[in-house]
Amino acid sequence: MRISELARQTGVTPRALRYYEEQGLLRPSRSASGYRRYDSQAVITVRHIQLLISAGLNTMAIAEILPCVPDDVTVLAPTCPELLDALAQERIRITGSIERLAAARDILDRLIEAGDRS
DNA sequence: GTTCTTACA
């Protein structure tokens, strides 16, 4: 299928699909005219990509763990140590982000309370 | 008409 069809089936814009390719997440073949050709498997792969992005992983991390996911897997699950490790690592990363945000919120709370009293 | 690349906001 061509890019617009994959976009239709996944809800991902052609722009984003080209970006995924640029980031090494998709490897579409090319027609003689230069058009990208995606197999039906790409639909599943894009769904995996979307799921991992939803989980907060950046494209670099996804590019590293995507090859670890078998093509016939429709429900993404940690099938290899690398994937499990990448997910655990991402969890650690976002935990740090949450802590920094919470600290920022505490500061804002103090500032807001100080404002209320003056 | 659709898609491609490149580039800018």
Next chain:
DNA sequence: TGTAAGTA
């Protein structure tokens, strides 16, 4: 990420 230009 959206959009525009100029092609194939």
